[in-house]
Amino acid sequence: MLSISQNMKSGKIELAEVPAPSCKKDGVLIKTSYSLVSMGTESMKIESGKMNLIEKARAKPEQVRQVINTVKQLGIKAAYRKVMNKLDSMTPLGYAISGLVVETGSNVSNLKISDMVAAGGGNYATHAEFNYVPENLCVKLSDKVDIKHASMATVAAIAIQGLRQANLQFGETIGIVGMGLIGQLMLQIAQTSGFRVLAIDIDENRVNISLKHGANAGAIPIKENLVEAAMALTEGFGLDALFLTSGTKSNQPVELAPKMLRDRGRLVDIGITKMDIPWQPYYDKELNIFMSRSYGPGRYDPLYEEHSIDYPISYVRFTEQRNMKTFINLLEDKKIDVDYIISETMDFSKAADFYNSICESKSKYISVVFSYNPSAEIKRTFDFQKPFQSSVVRIGIIGSGNFAKTMLFPELKNKSGVEFVSLSTATGLSAEDSRRKFNFSKIGTNSEEVITDKDINLLMVLTRHSSHSSNIIKGLRADKFVYCEKPLALDETELKNIIEAKKVSKGDLFIGYNRRFSPAINKIKNMFSKINQPKHLYYRVNAGYMEKTNWYNDIEEGNRIVGEAGHFVDTALYLIDSRPRFVTGIYTGISRKDMKTKDNMNIIIEFENGSVADILYFTFGDKSLPKEYLEISSSMQSAVLDNFKSLTLFKNGSPSKVVLINKGKGHKEEMHSLVEIIKGNEKNPFNMDYLSLVSMITFKAIESADRGVKIEL
Structure with missing residues (x-):
C-alpha cells in the first residue's frame, strides 16, 4: 500500500510502498477513501522536521531535558543511538480518514465488513491506503452522509469538545x-x-x-x-x-x-x-x-482508545467517539455547510509534492482532502529477493521498536556471518524503516510468516509483553531457536504452556537477561566465585515513573515487577550461584493490591547456602538518582556497582576502583554470545528449568506480598 511519511531528522517527505497493517482484535482494517489534511497541525510538524538539531532543541526544551536524563541513565553512546533512531525514522502523517471496513478484529461488536466509517487518531488514521483503527475511534456512516465530508469528523470532534468545555x-x-x-x-x-x-x-x-x-x-x-x-x-x-x-x-x-x-x-x-x-x-x-484536550474524553486513555472499553454514557455523556458521532449526525441531517471548508481535493499520488510545498502554501488552503485509489489491494509481505548468502546465523524478527533498533540490531549488524532475513511489525512503515537500516530480505505485518520461514535459524521475539508467550510457543513448535526479550511469561498458565511446548520441541530458548553478560557483573562474579561463604546482595532499582499512556502500563501487559524484575532476579542468581529456597515480597505502600499498583516492591530471596538477595524495586525515586545500584558482600569483602558506570572493591580495609573499559549493561556481549551459540561455538546458558525458576520467583513474590507470607520455591 502507499503511505506518506516524514523523516524527522532530515525533514524528507516520502510516499512509499509499504506492507498493509495487520488487523488486531480490538479494531478494524479500513480501506481509505478520503483523508483530511489538518493544515495547521500538519504544517507545524513539517516545519519542525525541517529544523536542524539545534532548532529542534530550542523548539522543544522539555524533550532536551528527557535526553539529558537518558544520557545520565544509559550513557552518551546509547542515548545518542536512541535519539537518532527516533528522529531518523519514517513517521506517519495524518489523523482523520473515512473509508470502507475490510477486516474486523475478534472483539469488535458494532462494526462489520462493508461498513463505511469515519475514523481518527494519530498513528492510526494516517494518510495511507489502509489503516488499522481501534473500534472506539470509528463511527459508522449511513448512506445519507457524504464520505468526503465524513473525513472531517476527527477535527470536528476537536471543535465540538472545545464548545462543550465552555458549558454554553x-x-x-x-x-x-x-x-x-x-x-x-x-x-x-x-x-x-x-x-x-x-x-x-x-x-x-x-x-x-x-x-x-x-x-x-x-x-x-x-x-x-x-x-x-x-x-x-x-x-x-x-x-x-x-x-x-x-x-x-x-x-x-x-x-x-x-x-x-x-x-x-x-x-x-x-x-x-x-x-x-x-x-x-x-x-x-x-x-x-x-x-480543551483534543477530541474529548477517552483521548490518551489506552483502555478506551486501544482496547475500545467505552465509558458509561450515564457518567460520561460525550466521549471522543460520541463527539465524532455528533458531527456525523449534523452531516446526515444536512444541518451544516462544510463543502466550502475543503479548499481542494487531491489525488493521494500527489501527496509528497503537496507536503513539500505546504509551508509556503498553507495560507491559501483551509483544508485539503486526499482521495484514494478504490482498487488498492492488501499486500502484507514484501520479498526483495536478495541474492542468497551462506550466512551461519539467519535471523527472523517479530517486533522492531526503538529498543531493538538501538540496543540489539546494531550489535548484530556488526557481527560477521549474520544476516537479517525476515521481519514482521505491526505497521508497514516500521517494517520498511527497519529494512532500510538493517537490510532485511523480507518484511511484512504477518508474524506467522516469520515464524514458519524456513530460511531462518534464529527467531527473535521483540514485541510487547502480552504476546511473548504465544510467539515463543509458536516458535518452539516450529523447532526454532527462540530469543525473547524479558519476560518469558506474564503468569503461571503461560509459563506452563511454554514448558509443555519446550518438552516436544527440537528448538531452544534464550531470554534477554543481558546484565549477566556485562563486563562489570562478570568482574564481580570472578571476585566472589572462590568464596565459599554465604553472600548478601542488595540490588536497588530506581525504575522511574511512567505515564499511564505508556504501553508498559497497559492492563494486558502485566505489571512492572513481572515485566522487568526478572533482570535483577537473574543477576542475583547468577552472582550467588546457589539454589533459591524461599521468596518474600513486600509492597511499598498500604493496600496496593490491584495489578497496576504492584510496581513498588521489596523482593527477598533466601538461598540454600545461606545467602540472601534483597531486590528493592520502586518507581517513585527522583530522576537524578541513577537507576541501578548493586552491592554484594561476603567473607570480609564487598563490591559496589553504581549504575554500571563505576565498580569499587572494598577489601583489606581500603576501597579500590576497578577499571571498566565497557560500561554497558551487557547488550553487546549478550548479542555476541547469542550469535556464537547459533554458530555452535558456545553453549546456551539458559535451560528451561532455570528460566522457569526466574519467572516463578517474580510470580511468587507478588503472591507473597498479597498473602503476607514467605513462600517456598
Whole structure:
C-alpha cells in the first residue's frame, strides 16, 4: 500500500510502498477513501522536521531535558543511538480518514465488513491506503452522509469538545480567534446550535469567508478594534465565551480576552497558544479559563482508545467517539455547510509534492482532502529477493521498536556471518524503516510468516509483553531457536504452556537477561566465585515513573515487577550461584493490591547456602538518582556497582576502583554470545528449568506480598 511519511531528522517527505497493517482484535482494517489534511497541525510538524538539531532543541526544551536524563541513565553512546533512531525514522502523517471496513478484529461488536466509517487518531488514521483503527475511534456512516465530508469528523470532534468545555447555554454569543479548519468547523456547529459568532482572524479573506458562511460579525485585528466588535455584537455586555483555535507565540489574544468577555465569561484554549495570564483583569471579571484536550474524553486513555472499553454514557455523556458521532449526525441531517471548508481535493499520488510545498502554501488552503485509489489491494509481505548468502546465523524478527533498533540490531549488524532475513511489525512503515537500516530480505505485518520461514535459524521475539508467550510457543513448535526479550511469561498458565511446548520441541530458548553478560557483573562474579561463604546482595532499582499512556502500563501487559524484575532476579542468581529456597515480597505502600499498583516492591530471596538477595524495586525515586545500584558482600569483602558506570572493591580495609573499559549493561556481549551459540561455538546458558525458576520467583513474590507470607520455591 502507499503511505506518506516524514523523516524527522532530515525533514524528507516520502510516499512509499509499504506492507498493509495487520488487523488486531480490538479494531478494524479500513480501506481509505478520503483523508483530511489538518493544515495547521500538519504544517507545524513539517516545519519542525525541517529544523536542524539545534532548532529542534530550542523548539522543544522539555524533550532536551528527557535526553539529558537518558544520557545520565544509559550513557552518551546509547542515548545518542536512541535519539537518532527516533528522529531518523519514517513517521506517519495524518489523523482523520473515512473509508470502507475490510477486516474486523475478534472483539469488535458494532462494526462489520462493508461498513463505511469515519475514523481518527494519530498513528492510526494516517494518510495511507489502509489503516488499522481501534473500534472506539470509528463511527459508522449511513448512506445519507457524504464520505468526503465524513473525513472531517476527527477535527470536528476537536471543535465540538472545545464548545462543550465552555458549558454554553442556548442563545449565547461567542468569539472564535483563528478561522482556519477548526475555526470554520466550530462556526458551522455553533451557528446550527443557536449561538451567535464573532469571527476573528488576521487573514481578511478568512474573515470574509466566515461572514459569507454564517458568522454574525467579523473582525481583523490589524484593521479593527476587537473590543468594539465584541461589544457591538453583544449590546455592550461582552462575549459569553472566547475560543482560541490558532497557533501563536503572541500573548495578545490572552491579554485582549478580558476586555472582550463579560463578567464571569469563559476563555477556552484549543490551539497551541501562549498562555501568560495577566492576573488583575482576569480577577476583576472573575473569568473562567478552560483547556480543551483534543477530541474529548477517552483521548490518551489506552483502555478506551486501544482496547475500545467505552465509558458509561450515564457518567460520561460525550466521549471522543460520541463527539465524532455528533458531527456525523449534523452531516446526515444536512444541518451544516462544510463543502466550502475543503479548499481542494487531491489525488493521494500527489501527496509528497503537496507536503513539500505546504509551508509556503498553507495560507491559501483551509483544508485539503486526499482521495484514494478504490482498487488498492492488501499486500502484507514484501520479498526483495536478495541474492542468497551462506550466512551461519539467519535471523527472523517479530517486533522492531526503538529498543531493538538501538540496543540489539546494531550489535548484530556488526557481527560477521549474520544476516537479517525476515521481519514482521505491526505497521508497514516500521517494517520498511527497519529494512532500510538493517537490510532485511523480507518484511511484512504477518508474524506467522516469520515464524514458519524456513530460511531462518534464529527467531527473535521483540514485541510487547502480552504476546511473548504465544510467539515463543509458536516458535518452539516450529523447532526454532527462540530469543525473547524479558519476560518469558506474564503468569503461571503461560509459563506452563511454554514448558509443555519446550518438552516436544527440537528448538531452544534464550531470554534477554543481558546484565549477566556485562563486563562489570562478570568482574564481580570472578571476585566472589572462590568464596565459599554465604553472600548478601542488595540490588536497588530506581525504575522511574511512567505515564499511564505508556504501553508498559497497559492492563494486558502485566505489571512492572513481572515485566522487568526478572533482570535483577537473574543477576542475583547468577552472582550467588546457589539454589533459591524461599521468596518474600513486600509492597511499598498500604493496600496496593490491584495489578497496576504492584510496581513498588521489596523482593527477598533466601538461598540454600545461606545467602540472601534483597531486590528493592520502586518507581517513585527522583530522576537524578541513577537507576541501578548493586552491592554484594561476603567473607570480609564487598563490591559496589553504581549504575554500571563505576565498580569499587572494598577489601583489606581500603576501597579500590576497578577499571571498566565497557560500561554497558551487557547488550553487546549478550548479542555476541547469542550469535556464537547459533554458530555452535558456545553453549546456551539458559535451560528451561532455570528460566522457569526466574519467572516463578517474580510470580511468587507478588503472591507473597498479597498473602503476607514467605513462600517456598
